[in-house]
Structure formats: C-alpha cells, structure tokens
Amino acid sequence: MPTTKPTTKTLREGSARKRAAILSAARELFLADGFDRSSVDAVAARAEVSKRTVYDYFGDKQTLLRAVVDAVGESMIATVRRTLDDTLTGVAEADELDDALVTFAMRIATDMLGSAEYATLQRLVRTESGNLPHRGYNSMANTPDEALAEQFAAFGEAGLLDVPDSRLAADQFIALTFGVALDRLGSANAVEDARVRPLVVEGVRTFLRAYRSG
Structure with a gap:
C-alpha cells in the first residue's frame, strides 16, 4: 500500500506542554498497538487534547510518527x-x-x-x-x-x-x-x-x- 505524503499545511507551534503530551501519547500507542491501529482519536484522548489540536500541531498521522522518531x-x-x-x-x-x-x-x-x-x-x-x-x-x-x-x-x-x-x-x-x-x-x-x-x-x-x- 503506498504511503501518503505528509501534509505541507502550516502547522501551529502551540504550547510546549501540549506538543509533549501529544508526542508522548503517540509514542506509547505506536509502540503498544502499532501505527496503523492507533487512531488520531486515541492519541488525542490519551494526550487529553482535542482531535483538532493534534491535526493543528502535526497535520496528519504520518507527520506525527516522524515527529515521534525525531x-x-x-x-x-x-x-x-x-x-x-x-x-x-x-x-x-x-x-x-x-x-x-x-x-x-x-x-x-x-x-x-x-x-x-x-x-x-x-x-x-x-x-x-x-x-x-x-x-x-x-x-x-x-x-x-x-x-x-x-x-x-x-x-x-x-x-x-x-x-x-x-x-x-x-x-x-x-x-x-x-x-x-x-x-x-x-x-x-x-x-x-x-x-x-x-x-x-x-x-x-x-x-x-x-x-x-x-
């Protein structure tokens, strides 16, 4: 299955605390459940932010994975x-x-x-x-x-x-x-x-x- 190119939209800087919470939640879920089975909804819920906030900060799930690795x-x-x-x-x-x-x-x-x-x-x-x-x-x-x-x-x-x-x-x-x-x-x-x-x-x-x- 071909991968989707990460978004090129302008992303929010936002607060360091929210960014750290999203990255931590994504890392835990990607490791526990795998990238494909980890939804943005689940990441948002674990980070205690809205789904829109995840998209505003990282654009899409692949960009979020790359941010976790980085x-x-x-x-x-x-x-x-x-x-x-x-x-x-x-x-x-x-x-x-x-x-x-x-x-x-x-x-x-x-x-x-x-x-x-x-x-x-x-x-x-x-x-x-x-x-x-x-x-x-x-x-x-x-x-x-x-x-x-x-x-x-x-x-x-x-x-x-x-x-x-x-x-x-x-x-x-x-x-x-x-x-x-x-x-x-x-x-x-x-x-x-x-x-x-x-x-x-x-x-x-x-x-x-x-x-x-x-």
Whole structure:
C-alpha cells in the first residue's frame, strides 16, 4: 500500500506542554498497538487534547510518527553531547586519551545504546518503516557522528590526534567500538553484556594506533 505524503499545511507551534503530551501519547500507542491501529482519536484522548489540536500541531498521522522518531533521536543526541562534554572536553594531554575514549565509549554503550530511548527508536524505525519517508529513517542519524567529529577535530588542533578527516575518524571510531560489539554480539549494551567492554577497549587501542599524533 503506498504511503501518503505528509501534509505541507502550516502547522501551529502551540504550547510546549501540549506538543509533549501529544508526542508522548503517540509514542506509547505506536509502540503498544502499532501505527496503523492507533487512531488520531486515541492519541488525542490519551494526550487529553482535542482531535483538532493534534491535526493543528502535526497535520496528519504520518507527520506525527516522524515527529515521534525525531524527538527520540534528539533525546539521544543530547545524551551524546552531554557525554562528550563529561568525558572528552577537558582532555588536554595525549596520555589521557586512552582512558577518556574508553570512558566515553562505555558511557555511550550504557547511557544511550542501553537506554529505553534507543530501544524505542530501533523498534519504531524497524516496525514502521513503511510509514516513514525512507527505510531506516532518522533525521538525526548523522548528528552523533558529527558531534564526535567536532571533538576529534579539536583534538587535532590541540596536537593530540592526527586527523586529516575528522568525520572519517569519527566513523572509524564508532565502527571499531560500538560497531564491533553490534556485529559480534548483536548488542552494545554494556550493562547487560560484560563482553562489550573488552571489545571497546581494543577498539580504542586500534583507533589510537592509527590516529595518535607522533
């Protein structure tokens, strides 16, 4: 069945509280009952707003689904940026990189990849792909890589890493740490699987052998 294009009508900004309530209600219903079986009436009732308010804020149900996916993605990006600030921003010496990068990777594996938000995003994208603009849709998908690339570029400017292409370095770091865990174990959730940490540690070592300055 072909999907309907999301509306292009001008939407209301409305109140942050109502928008959050609608997104929360839609997320719960899409996960519990599926997109097709979740009506706008049901979303409105759960959010305690009128059906017209849902349409005024989001236009149609497909746009609402996309907004739910985007909101989850934004939450995860906030986690990435917060973790970068907590673990890597203050690194000023080359000998601090090993521990700092392992700490960063382990925090991502627990706080993001092991989170309910990540599980929600994966499930929505997997089960509702036919109702999203394209397979694997997540408008925020590249942002975590870009945030890490910015940090690696800063390390390059400080002389801690040799990174001619910081985005490539970020992609390779992710592949060597989370990517290996996902490929080998099917999960990078370090909370549930003790095998994740050794893979992350070795991935960081391999990354630094390629990118450490000097």
